[in-house]
Amino acid sequence: MFYSIVHIILKIVAAVYIRLQTIDIENIPKQGGVILAPNHPSDLDSFILGIAITRQLHTMGKEELFRRRFAGFIFRKLNAFPVKRGAIDRESIRIAIGVLKDGHVIDMYPEGTVSNDGFLQEPRLGTAFIALQAKVPVLPAAIIGTFNVMSKGQRFPRPHKVVIKFGRPLYFDEYYDKPYNKEILKFVTMQIMNEIKVLLNSDELEEANYVSI
Amino acid sequence: MSVFERVKKIITDVMAVKETEVSAETSLANDLGADSLDYIALLQELEAEFNIQIPDADAQKLKTVEDTVKYIERKVNNKG
Numbered sequence: 001m002f003y004s005i006v007h008i009i010l011k012i013v014a015a016v017y018i019r020l021q022t023i024d025i026e027n028i029p030k031q032g033g034v035i036l037a038p039n040h041p042s043d044l045d046s047f048i049l050g051i052a053i054t055r056q057l058h059t060m061g062k063e064e065l066f067r068r069r070f071a072g073f074i075f076r077k078l079n080a081f082p083v084k085r086g087a088i089d090r091e092s093i094r095i096a097i098g099v100l101k102d103g104h105v106i107d108m109y110p111e112g113t114v115s116n117d118g119f120l121q122e123p124r125l126g127t128a129f130i131a132l133q134a135k136v137p138v139l140p141a142a143i144i145g146t147f148n149v150m151s152k153g154q155r156f157p158r159p160h161k162v163v164i165k166f167g168r169p170l171y172f173d174e175y176y177d178k179p180y181n182k183e184i185l186k187f188v189t190m191q192i193m194n195e196i197k198v199l200l201n202s203d204e205l206e207e208a209n210y211v212s213i
Numbered sequence: 214m215s216v217f218e219r220v221k222k223i224i225t226d227v228m229a230v231k232e233t234e235v236s237a238e239t240s241l242a243n244d245l246g247a248d249s250l251d252y253i254a255l256l257q258e259l260e261a262e263f264n265i266q267i268p269d270a271d272a273q274k275l276k277t278v279e280d281t282v283k284y285i286e287r288k289v290n291n292k293g
Contacts (some may be wrong), residue, residue, distance in 0.1 A: 088272045088273075124250075180227050180254035
């Protein structure tokens with residue numbers, strides 16, 4: 001209920017402030033666990049992704065965001081759960097896998113952290129690891145414009161057009177139930193990153209001149 | 214198989230290294246390049262192999278193969 005109310009309000013705000021537009025949003029499966037895996041130009045990406053899609057989005061948030069009781073309460077109500085960055089935190093991985101197995105949508109960023117300059121960074125393997133453990137598809141996406149709305153270190157968002165283009169779900173069924181293998185994780189990660197690159201360079205975004213940086 | 218041999222087998226499998234690269238003194242991070250994801254996989258495998266629970270916070274105690282073997286032996290003995 002709380003999520004739905006906030007979603008409606010923010011959708012109206014986003015329509016005006018960032019003229020949020022989506023392309024191929026119908027590619028998101030109507031049901032079942034799925035990882036949305038976009039590029040990561042801004043701290044606002046999860047918020048904006050959550051506003052853009054109709055299914056409720058679950059998200060990992062850095063632990064520091066949950067330290068203040070009220071903020072933590074609000075974030076949890078918005079389906080966020082804490083993750084300790086740079087630490088061995090199996091609890092957050094268990095939660096993520098549980099949420100996916102319960103049939104929900106999570107956003108995970110293969111780059112692992114927000115980009116300093118808005119460009120794609122070297123990927124990490126966490127997204128692939130969770131996708132294979134939860135046995136769910138990964139849906140790559142390209143987010144354009146959030147770097148201009150709020151880049152790393154910026155405090156307040158500025159109005160700027162944001163467009164999100166969704167790819168098609170990638171299925172990695174043949175790698176489920178295999179022993180931990182970094183080569184497989186790297187391969188899966190590269191598949192996801194390649195799709196994100198293709199989406200970022202897609203004609204639809206270029207033609208519309210949605211310049212992000 | 215001894216605890217050392219079982220731990221060594223898990224480490225060689227998870228880290229995809231040869232058995233000859235793993236000795237008691239081998240550092241998981243410095244010598245084998247284990248990162249946080251490797252540690253997570255390692256903890257999962259060790260827990261399953263020895264039927265124990267390893268808190269995430271204890272992972273930092275497992276710096277070398279020997280540390281890991283001693284930790285596992287303590288855990289297994291305490292369980293019994």
